[in-house]
Amino acid sequence: MSKDFNWSSFNMSRIRGLSKQVVYINLEDNHSNIPVKLPVMIVKGNTDGPTLTILGGVHGDEYEGPLAIRQLFEKINPSSLNGTFIGLPQSNPPAAEAGTRESPIDNLNLARVFPGNRTGTITHKIAHFISTKLIDKTDFLIDLHSSGTHISTPTLVGYDASAKGIVNGSKECALSFGVPTIWGHTTLSNGRSISYADSINIPWLYTECSGGGWLHTKEVELYKTGVLNVMRNLKMIKGKSSNIQPEFQLLGNGDMEESIAATVSGYLVPKVDMLSRVKKDQLLGEILGPANELLEEIKSPHNGVIVLIRRSPAVTEGESTFLVTGEVS
Ligand SMILES: [Zn+2]
Structure with a gap:
């Protein structure tokens, strides 16, 4: 089942329990009038458990997060879910269609404009929708990245290493994700989804993997397993999350532009x-x-x-x- 919504008509609280659906948010670039449809995959369980929001494809040349989200949406059963799973398999539709890091419509990097605004170009509008309609209402945010076309990173989970991140579960969820490298940050650059979440005290994680401009299926599996482990940690689904001790516990500024x-x-x-x-x-x-x-x-x-x-x-x-x-x- 799928439904189309305009910006203002979408309200998470009106999504009924025990349901699984894809909704499309109609956005439009204010300058070029090019229409954009933002797909949102929602699985709502039977109880008022936590809401987990997962972003994929913030950069259009990163392919593992988008597929992991699609497959998780297919797999998660509303009747065994405590809370709500919200997945954006294509957070930046114009960039995804072009296979580029920046949007081809306004040449902006979505990971530099959060929380966006409603009157700007399409990238600002996408960021504003995700910020005000989803992140503001979520209990935990995961942003699945994967390095992009030209650079490579190890498969890792980035987390909030400040005192706040220890208390709000960011580090615990990073450990539970189950990958051999975790990377803690005490400061973040502005404009990322996670920096907006951080500014309103929503706990967050992000991931990176090897990139290179093609799809790495092993990393898709690691991302799916990792998200399910976080969901177990948040008591959204039953079972024990990973207790793998990471081989590398990195600490530093996570801003790739500091490279x-x-x-x-x-x-x-x-x-x-x-x-x-x-x-x-x-x-x-x-x-x-x-x-x-x-x-x-x-x-x-x-x-x-x-x-x-x-x-x-x-x-x-x-x-x-x-x-x-x-x-x-
Ligand atoms: Zn990225």
Whole structure:
């Protein structure tokens, strides 16, 4: 069953219990008048348990979250659900259709404009709908990312490492997700879904995985298992969540834009592996010219662990190359 709603007519409290449905929210770019339909998958259980909102495809070139959400929606049975599952398999429909990180309509990055606004271009409107109609009403937010076309990260869960995140369950849910790497943050850059959730005291997690511009089915399974583990932890479904002790407990600023930017354009050759421990000033990679000229040596700014590597060799001045983060001591 599916239904279309306009912005103002959608109200989560009117969704009846013991139901499973896809609703489409009709949005429109104020400048180009291009219509956009935002699909929202809702499974409502029999009781007033927690509401979990899961975003996939905030970036249109990240494919694992969107498929995990579709398959979770198919799998979850309303009669055995305590609370409400809300999944957005295509949080940024124009970017998903184009397979791009930014929206092709207004060239904006959805993960930089939360909480958005109602009068801006389409990316602002999408962020505003998700913020005011979903995140404001949720008890826990998970934003499933996966690095995008050009860069790679380990499969990881990011969580709130501040005192608040310890109390509100963010860290506990990150541990229960069941992946070998968790990454705690005490500060967040503005504009992300999780920074908006954080600002209104909604606990959050996000994920990353290897990216590369294609679908990694193993990561889809890890994401599905991880979300179900979080749902067990939140007592939305029965069973015990994972108690795998992570191999890497990373700690640092999770802003990918804090990564080391190339100072020249050229051909990037990494010299380190993902999750390797590096020392300050250790060589991380070289940028070469067309005749193998050494244009730049990229060195680690401090001791830490490699958590991001640019995998597309063609690099332009200013683009991210590596990110070195810390570890929980
Ligand atoms: Zn992303």
